[in-house]
Amino acid sequence: MQPTVRLLLLGLTIVVITDSIYAYLTLQNIYANGLQDVGWPVGYMLIGLAAQCISLARDQQNILSRTVPVEGEPASQDAAFDAPLGKHSFLPYAFIPAVIVLSAYTWHTGGNGVLVQGVYLGGMVLIGLLLLRQFFAIRETTFYNKELRSTQEELHHKNQALSAANKRLEEQAAQVAAAYEQQVRLNELKDQFLLNVNHELRTPLTAIYGYLELLREYHGQLDTTMQTNLLNQAVHGCEELQHLVNNVLDTIRGDIAEKAPVFDFFSVAAIASGVIDLFEPQKRLDYTIRLDIPDTLTVRADKQYVQRILLNLLSNAFKYSPKHSPVIIRAQLRDFFDAQGDHESQVCICVQDAGLGIPPSEIPLLFGKFVRLKRDLVGSVRGTGLGLYINKQLVEAMGGSIWVESSGIAGQGSRFYFTLHSAPLIAINEAWKVPMAQDMVVPLVNTNLVPIGEQEAIVRSNESA
Structure with a gap:
């Protein structure tokens, strides 16, 4: 906005100075057409140029606020330039043919030399101001295009980061689901293992209890051979039970083949x-x-x-x-x-x-x-x-x-x-x-x-x- 303020300040200064010169010459009754008359068109042109710059800045801000970049595709540079440099930005150039026609007419008809010089000088000043205006417009457009591209790139990077975060969340959700299923499976295996071990332990225990109960009830009625046989059966049941318990403990500790x-x-x-x-x-x-x-x-x-x-x-x-x-x-x-x-x-x-x-x-x-x-x-x-x-x-x-x-x-x-x-x-x-x-x-x-x-x-x- 600094160039716009400077243009507006310069235009108002020229108009004020021109009005002051005109008022002084009129009061002294010595006013005559001359170079001092150029101040009015130049000042008002500068004021109009400043107003045009403000309009361009407002349009550019509206473009930035409405532009939404497509994920993975930054906006093209040509599209960024087309918005501020549309047909409205070229309207001031329509005065150039009018200046040329006025200059040609003045040259052809002749007349007061001071007036002719004023026409020529005003035309050149007008063309120069138009070129200066276009220079500022292009610079402003370039600046906002850079801002626009920077915003689009930032949004693109944020979109990529968001996509990566979403993928990580999906992977974490899949891992959590797999861990949950594994935990359910482990719980089922644990329950089944406890059920099987309970059944395995109960069978030899029942046999041992039966043999010992027979020895206690019929101790005086059994001969030595039968007693020895029942004791051997009970001992073998204990050995089978010990074998089962050792298998379970070795498996849980993981030392089945720990020794070489x-x-x-x-x-x-x-x-x-x-x-x-x-x-x-x-x-x-x-x-x-x-x-x-x-x-x-x-x-x-x-x-x-x-x-x-x-x-x-x-x-x-x-x-x-x-x-x-x-x-x-x-x-x-x-x-x-x-x-x-x-x-x-x-x-x-x-x-x-x-x-x-x-x-x-x-x-x-x-x-x-x-x-x-x-x-x-x-x-x-x-x-x-x-x-x-x-x-x-x-x-x-x-x-x-x-x-x-x-x-x-x-x-x-x-x-x-x-x-x-x-x-x-x-x-x-x-x-x-x-x-x-x-x-x-x-x-x-x-x-x-x-x-x-x-x-x-x-x-x-x-x-x-």
């Missing part, structure tokens, strides 16, 4: 036969158990780990297969290739049953913690969902891998595979120098399952006998 495995060389056939003998005789008679393992096949692994893995797999096979169905244990030497293409010979052990099978959609979750099949959640089959999880931890601790193959069709069953490092030829020869009987685990009579931690005590007691 103790590697040894032993026969796969011997360890598989020993694990089968750990089951009670009636259990072995209810199923057709077949071993398909070469006698000379030897592995390098932790014997306790392998026994525990086979116990869990065979227990599941008996649990989820109908009676008198086949249960097959196979083992063979296979060649495997890792991601780098390196060759390695490993022993692949398979436990196959003829049960209901596993739906393919549930196989990826099968080796998770506390995971059970959907059909088993409402069934009568006991289980905590820890056996396969423990197997996975033990196999991976020995450097192997475990997986399952099943079509989910009843009668076709499932095939659980796990791999172990094969023993080198020298180690095999050394292992076979030891009699087979030393690798066998001596079973107890009339037992369901013997916990791994109790097997060495069993062997020692039988050896001492």
Whole structure:
């Protein structure tokens, strides 16, 4: 607004000075037409130019207040210039032809020399003022265009920041929803786990209570053999209960395979036969158990780990297969290739049953913690969902891998595979120098399952006998 104020002040000053000169000459009676007459048109032109600048500034302000930039597309420079420099801004140039015509007429007709000079001078002043006006208008337009572009860029950046904030809010909302669903899932798993553990604990406790109640009620009527049998059954129930509690505690603490495995060389056939003998005789008679393992096949692994893995797999096979169905244990030497293409010979052990099978959609979750099949959640089959999880931890601790193959069709069953490092030829020869009987685990009579931690005590007691 400073140029406009200056123009207005200059125009009023010229008009006042011209009026003062005219009044003084008139009072002295010496007034004559001359250069002093140019002051009036020049002053009034400057005042009109100032008024035009004010009008342009007002129009520019209205444009700024009405302009709303489109997100991602700043307004073009041509559009910014078209608004203030429309047809109204060129109206003062219509006086130029009139000045030219007046100057031509004055030159053609001649006349008072002072009047002709005044016409020429006024025309030049008018043209100069128009050019000066246009200069100020362009400068004002450029300034407001810069302000407009700056405002548009600022709005564009704010729109981008707002879009980014909205995306972050959407991502956070999705994360919150996922966390909520996960929490709901965890709560369901916790409730199901507590239900399963309660059922698992109640079964051996009920058996133990029954055996002890029989001993208390009929203590004087039972012979020594029956009392010993009932006590053995109660002890084995306690061992089963201890085995279950240890599995749960090891899983919760995460120290299933915390200790480094103790590697040894032993026969796969011997360890598989020993694990089968750990089951009670009636259990072995209810199923057709077949071993398909070469006698000379030897592995390098932790014997306790392998026994525990086979116990869990065979227990599941008996649990989820109908009676008198086949249960097959196979083992063979296979060649495997890792991601780098390196060759390695490993022993692949398979436990196959003829049960209901596993739906393919549930196989990826099968080796998770506390995971059970959907059909088993409402069934009568006991289980905590820890056996396969423990197997996975033990196999991976020995450097192997475990997986399952099943079509989910009843009668076709499932095939659980796990791999172990094969023993080198020298180690095999050394292992076979030891009699087979030393690798066998001596079973107890009339037992369901013997916990791994109790097997060495069993062997020692039988050896001492």
